[in-house]
Amino acid sequence: MKSNITTANSNGREEDRKETNTSISSLDSRFNQTLRNVQGLLKGRSFPGKVLITRRSDPLDGSTLRSPDNERSFSDNDTGSSGQMEESFEDEVQSRSKPNTNKAVNKLKSSMSSTENTSKEVQKSTMGARATDSARLMKFTKELSGPTVIPEKLRELAWSGVPPYLRPTVWRLLLGYAPPNSDRREGVLRRKRLEYLDCVAQYYDIPDTERTDEEISMLRQIGVDCPRTVPDVSFFQQVEVQKSLERILYTWAIRHPASGYVQGINDLVTPFLVVFLSEYLEGSVDNWSILDLPPEKISNIEADCYWCLSKLLDGMQDHYTFAQPGIQRLVFKLKELVRRIDEPVSRHMEEQGLEFLQFAFRWFNCLLIREIPFHLVTRLWDTYLAEGDALPDFLVYIFASFLLTWSDKLQKLDFQEMVMFLQHLPIQNWTHLELEMVLSRAYMWHTMFNSSPSHLAG
Numbered sequence: 001m002k003s004n005i006t007t008a009n010s011n012g013r014e015e016d017r018k019e020t021n022t023s024i025s026s027l028d029s030r031f032n033q034t035l036r037n038v039q040g041l042l043k044g045r046s047f048p049g050k051v052l053i054t055r056r057s058d059p060l061d062g063s064t065l066r067s068p069d070n071e072r073s074f075s076d077n078d079t080g081s082s083g084q085m086e087e088s089f090e091d092e093v094q095s096r097s098k099p100n101t102n103k104a105v106n107k108l109k110s111s112m113s114s115t116e117n118t119s120k121e122v123q124k125s126t127m128g129a130r131a132t133d134s135a136r137l138m139k140f141t142k143e144l145s146g147p148t149v150i151p152e153k154l155r156e157l158a159w160s161g162v163p164p165y166l167r168p169t170v171w172r173l174l175l176g177y178a179p180p181n182s183d184r185r186e187g188v189l190r191r192k193r194l195e196y197l198d199c200v201a202q203y204y205d206i207p208d209t210e211r212t213d214e215e216i217s218m219l220r221q222i223g224v225d226c227p228r229t230v231p232d233v234s235f236f237q238q239v240e241v242q243k244s245l246e247r248i249l250y251t252w253a254i255r256h257p258a259s260g261y262v263q264g265i266n267d268l269v270t271p272f273l274v275v276f277l278s279e280y281l282e283g284s285v286d287n288w289s290i291l292d293l294p295p296e297k298i299s300n301i302e303a304d305c306y307w308c309l310s311k312l313l314d315g316m317q318d319h320y321t322f323a324q325p326g327i328q329r330l331v332f333k334l335k336e337l338v339r340r341i342d343e344p345v346s347r348h349m350e351e352q353g354l355e356f357l358q359f360a361f362r363w364f365n366c367l368l369i370r371e372i373p374f375h376l377v378t379r380l381w382d383t384y385l386a387e388g389d390a391l392p393d394f395l396v397y398i399f400a401s402f403l404l405t406w407s408d409k410l411q412k413l414d415f416q417e418m419v420m421f422l423q424h425l426p427i428q429n430w431t432h433l434e435l436e437m438v439l440s441r442a443y444m445w446h447t448m449f450n451s452s453p454s455h456l457a458g
Contacts, residue, residue: 136157136160137163139157140157140162140163140166140170143157144166144169144170144173146182147181147182147183148180148181148182149173149180149182150180151173151174151180154170154173154174155174155386155387155388156386158170158174158382158383158385158386159382159383159386159387160382160383161379161382161383162382164278164378165278167275167278167378167382168275168276168278168279168304170382171272171275171308171381171385172189172304172308174385174386174388175308175311175312175385176311177189177192177304177307177308177311189304192303192307193299193300193303193304195303196251196299196302196303196306196307197299197303199251199254199255199306200247200251200302203250203251203254203255204247204250204251215254218250218253218260218261219246219250221261221263222245222246222249222250222253222261222266223246225263225266226242226245226246226249226266227242228266229242229245229266229267229269229270230267230270230369230374232374233285233286233374234286235274235285235286235288236270238289238290238291240290240291240298241273241290244273244290244298244301244302244305245266245269245270245273247302248269248302248305248306248309249261249265249266249269251306252265252306252309252310253265255310256310256313258317258321259317259320259321262320262324262365263365264320264362264365264366265309265313265320267366267367267369267370268309268312268313268366268367268369269305269309270369270374270377271369271377271378271381272304272305272308272309273301273305274378275378276301276304276305277290277293277301280293280297280301281293285374285375312385315388315389315391315392316391316392319364319365319392324361324365326392327361327364327365328357328361330364330392330393330395330396331356331357331360331361331364332356333393333396334356334360334396334399334400334403335356337396337397337400337445337449338356338400338403338404340449341400341404341445342404342407344407344411345404345407345410345411348410348411349410349418352413352414352415352418353415354415354418354419358419359419359422359423360399360403363399363402364395364399367381367384367395368380368398368399368402371402371425371427372427372430372435373427373428373430376430376431376432376435379432379435380435380439383398383439394442394446397442397443397445397446397449398438398439398442400442400445401438401439401441401442401445402438404441405434405437405438406421406425409421
């Protein structure tokens with residue numbers, strides 16, 4: 001009998017020990033599973049379940065992963081690119097073991113081509129899959145149909161993408177242009193649209209004789225920049241569209257004299273214009289004609305663009321004041337972050353004399369609009385707007401992830417080749433898959449580094 005009791009006690013202690021070990025290693029196990037899932041992405045393996053990158057010890061909601069800052073949701077397809085890092089390492093080993101550098105370069109090109117082909121094959125199943133997931137659609141619908149929208153919950157949902165037909169409403173709410181209280185929403189929008197009309201009549205619809213020399217010069221510069229805005233999308237080459245851009249930009253510049261008009265702000269209007277036009281025009285943007293809309297609707301769309309642009313730039317004022325100190329500060333942070341994440345790339349760029357300002361300034365100035373295919377911009381901006389006031393700092397992580405997409409490639413280029421490469425990045429065939437990978441790496445690095453306030457100090 002005593003022997004049986006001893007055996008039972010031993011078994012009990014063993015079970016307790018196993019349970020304790022399981023509890024202790026739960027976070028590590030989940031994180032390791034995440035890395036294995038991520039590594040399988042570019043090798044064609046499917047994901048067995050949710051991708052979990054979190055410090056929480058309690059079970060997560062079945063549909064979302066939350067950010068430590070503003071409860072961002074994180075999609076099933078939001079994954080990093082550890083697989084790319086593995087392939088880069090393999091290529092580096094092979095290039096060092098072979099005297100013929102061309103063979104290594106050819107292997108890199110072949111690997112990139114294979115990745116692009118894989119992306120194309122899965123595009124139909126991944127493009128916008130998260131944004132159109134039925135469970136998330138129900139959550140969006142429930143959140144938007146209530147008497148009052150809770151901004152934190154809406155940001156959580158929007159971070160991983162917004163269904164296109166809900167984007168106009170969601171963006172207005174995320175930016176604080178439309179009030180969360182549904183009873184007040186229509187009245188506020190009507191008042192703000194009338195206020196924009198008054199501003200246009202007061203500042204834009206006047207003869208040049210009533211403008212200062214500085215205002216005339218600024219209007220002319222805007223007139224020059226509008227035809228250059230998103231030149232590869234035919235919709236923006238319509239004269240009427242360019243006039244709308246001109247009215248919005250000039251009115252904004254007059255109302256914000258601390259910065260006035262700065263080249264690059266013209267690009268920031270375009271996502272708003274496309275999204276708010278999508279409430280009235282269907283099909284591809286390339287087939288749209290703004291003349292299909294009556295003047296009052298065009299006026300309302302311009303007003304929404306104006307106020308949303310104002311709300312966006314309110315959170316990054318020093319990006320567009322004299323010498324643009326805000327952008328310079330973020331470029332420095334980007335350089336430090338890249339150095340800590342990928343020291344070989346950072347060292348190579350430094351040895352070649354390439355300054356981050358030479359390529360990253362435009363990224364921050366135009367928020368990547370000039371870098372990625374325009375059909376991906378609105379998805380990227382779902383995440384931008386969901387970040388809210390934290391956006392400027394989170395841009396550093398997004399742009400680091402964007403740059404290090406080509407980590408292995410950059411290490412093989414000299415100064416001139418890097419400059420040309422970064423000015424003409426091979427992203428013409430990018431889909432939502434590649435963009436989600438960029439955002440997921442940014443999320444991972446933000447989770448890892450942001451809890452250490454001094455990690456970018458230098």
